Amino acid sequence: MFISALRAWGVPFCGVLLLAGCAAQIRNPMLGDKPWPKDEQGKYAEGATTVLVSLNYHGVATDACVEQSSGNADLDQEAIRRAGHYVYSPNRIEGWPISSSVRYPVEFSLTPKPVSTAKPTFSNKPPGCTLKPLPGVPDDEVAAQQVxxxxxxxxxxxxxxxxxxxxxxxxxxxxxxxxxxxxxxxxxxxxxxxxxxxxxxxxxxxxxxxxxxxxxxxxxxxxxxxxxxxxxxxxxxxxxxxxxxTKPGMGAWKPAPPMPPGGIRIARVPGKTLVSGAPWPRNSDGYYLQATVLVHAFVNTDGKVARAVMLRSSGLAVFDKDAVLAVNAKLQAASDQAHWQDIRVEFWPSPYPLSPEALTPAVRY
Known part of the structure; x- marks a missing residue:
């Protein structure tokens, strides 16, 4: 009766005996219907693999490697094989797609556990393993490889x-x-x-x-x-x-610090000018400049700026002019009394943050 109940639930009798250890192999569709690998002690292998995947700007996985092994080569290889079958969303800068690398964990377990909600993360850190082409990737996608x-x-x-x-x-x-x-x-x-x-x-x-x-x-x-x-x-x-x-330099891009309440950050957008219509200034080496202006503004009770004057200059007239224009156009927090307020305006040339998410969450087999 017990065996009949298992068959009624769709559980093969042999499969139950396999789990009990009385037969040779467990076959699992999540492993391409291959036998589940065993460790050196003859037990069914378990573990977690961290895979690094290269995506081109279409979001297609072209290369992959194992950054952290599960301890079993067969499980690691399965994690690599599946990397090319996921659907990813490409990383983006200012809305434009960019080729990138994504890391994600894959846990192989024979014990039922809650599925992890962790998502693959994009990173510009150097790879911790040697990337190799994934099988079956079209040549035109490989040609669009990011690096x-x-x-x-x-x-x-x-x-x-x-x-x-x-x-x-x-x-x-x-x-x-x-x-x-x-x-x-x-x-x-x-x-x-x-x-x-x-x-x-x-x-x-x-x-x-x-x-x-x-x-x-x-x-x-x-x-x-x-x-x-x-x-x-x-x-x-x-x-x-x-x-x-390997000493890091300042670079051209760096994360922007948090803005104070009421502050304004003006980020550069490729192809667009400043509020005044002027192009974003550069230095003699061609790098876009960054600046901070402090503006003294009289704010009405409804949060509208009635008057704004430059309090501390950036040293560049184009930034100073745009800072006053930006303050005049921004609605501040409403209050019970009209007042003067110092407002910091930052001109930030760097396209940050780089933190979009891939579509596919981490999976558990």
């Missing part, structure tokens, strides 16, 4: 090629020719031209920062693709150079 690598070496005179200038190649603290890796991002239009570029992972040598920035702006890409961002790795290598520097 393009360029190597810059000293010229014949031992200088750093950087536009019209050729500064001396930097040296490290040991006196050796410096070496480091940088990563940038470029916004590419349908003609394959670079609309925007920024160094998102800079190093300790300012000369390399400038050379990387100019290299990004000089690149050209294939036409016909939708407007999107691409990551670009730039490696500075010198024959006989010293150790590759």
């Amino acid at each position: 393009r690598v360029f190597v810059i070496a000293p010229d014949t005179d031992g200088h750093l090629p950087s536009g019209n200038e050729t500064p001396a190649w930097p040296r490290d603290s040991q006196g050796d020719l410096a070496q480091e890796d940088q990563r940038g991002a470029v916004l590419i239009d349908t003609d394959g031209k670079v609309l925007e570029a920024a160094v998102i992972r800079a190093g300790e040598f300012a000369a390399f920062d400038i050379a990387a920035f100019r290299k990004l702006h000089s690149l050209s890409f294939s036409a016909g693709e939708p407007t999107h961002w691409e990551f670009v790795d730039i490696h500075f290598r010198a024959p006989g150079g010293g150790a590759i520097s």
Whole structure:
């Protein structure tokens, strides 16, 4: 009667005996109907695998590797196999899709547990494993792979090629020719031209920062693709150079600190001007400038600004003018009494945050 009840529930009798340990193999559709692997002690393997997956700007997984093993090679391989079957949402900057890397955990367990609600997370950190192409990915998707690598070496005179200038190649603290890796991002239009570029992972040598920035702006890409961002790795290598520097630099992008209540942050948007119609100012090296202006404003009881004057200048008239315009247009918190208020206005050129989510949550097998 007990066996009949199991069959009525759709549970194969042999499967129950397998779980009891009286037969050879457990086959599970979540493992492609392959036998569930065993560990060195002959027990059915369990564990968690952390997989790193490379996505192109379409959100298609093209490469993957195991950053943290479950301890069983078969389970790790299954996690890799499934990586190419998920549907991902591409990472984005300012609404434009960008190629990226996503990490997600996969837990293999024979014991029923609540399904994890953790979601894959995007990260610009260097990979902790060697990415390898996923099987079955179309060639045109592989061609849209996110990371393009360029190597810059000293010229014949031992200088750093950087536009019209050729500064001396930097040296490290040991006196050796410096070496480091940088990563940038470029916004590419349908003609394959670079609309925007920024160094998102800079190093300790300012000369390399400038050379990387100019290299990004000089690149050209294939036409016909939708407007999107691409990551670009730039490696500075010198024959006989010293150790590759891992000291972080300021970079062109950095997280914005929290704004005070009532404050205003004006973020740069590619292709758009400031409120006054002026282009976003740059320094002599081509980097977009960042500034803070303090505005003294008289706020009515309904929160409307009746008058605003510049209290502390940014040093640039274009930012000062835009700060006053922004304060006049922003509704402040209502109060019982009209009052003067100091309002901080920040001009932030960096396209942050980079925190969209993938569509597929972490899974438990």
